[in-house]
Amino acid sequence: MQEATPTTLxxxxxxxxxxxxxxxxxxxxIQMLENGYDSHTLRILAGLTTPLNHFEICAxxxxxxxELQPPELAIEDPVSAHVAELVFEAIRDPSAxxxxxxxxxxxxxxxxxxxxxxxxxxxxxxxxxxxxxEEQWYWDGATRExxxxxMLQEAQRFVAQFNS
Numbered sequence: 001m002q003e004a005t006p007t008t009l010x011x012x013x014x015x016x017x018x019x020x021x022x023x024x025x026x027x028x029x030i031q032m033l034e035n036g037y038d039s040h041t042l043r044i045l046a047g048l049t050t051p052l053n054h055f056e057i058c059a060x061x062x063x064x065x066x067e068l069q070p071p072e073l074a075i076e077d078p079v080s081a082h083v084a085e086l087v088f089e090a091i092r093d094p095s096a097x098x099x100x101x102x103x104x105x106x107x108x109x110x111x112x113x114x115x116x117x118x119x120x121x122x123x124x125x126x127x128x129x130x131x132x133x134e135e136q137w138y139w140d141g142a143t144r145e146x147x148x149x150x151m152l153q154e155a156q157r158f159v160a161q162f163n164s
Contacts, residue, residue, distance in 0.1 A: 041067055122139050127147045
């Protein structure tokens with residue numbers, strides 16, 4: 001299964017989180033070209049091939065963002081906006097709930113467990129425990145029978161709160 005092309009929000013979140021730059025930035029650049037954006041630097045980034053240099057890609061990514069000024073640059077907290085983007089994906093496609101919660105749990109760990117992301121962390125590990133055991137200790141009342149429903153409800157709560 002091929003990963004989806006990163007959105008500009010994901011690229012901005014990865015930059016804030018200081019993640020390594022690699023093929024995801026190249027895929028993003030290609031998507032930006034396909035979406036009608038254009039610049040000399042964007043074309044260079046889109047045309048890179050392996051072996052890749054993290055520092056070169058980061059510099060190109062940042063120059064592309066500066067040149068193109070996509071609307072997402074105006075978002076004050078791109079990490080939270082990207083989390084909302086991911087969580088909305090889980091609402092649209094409930095089969096993606098477990099995968100999305102795993103990704104958001106990882107973000108929670110990287111950000112030192114912020115309160116607004118703790119439900120994702122706890123529910124991810126509750127669901128993981130329930131794969132291997134009858135009980136879990138992360139989320140009160142969560143069972144194998146209701147964990148997916150609880151996760152979906154928490155996703156809906158987060159998106160509603162984020163959008164308000």
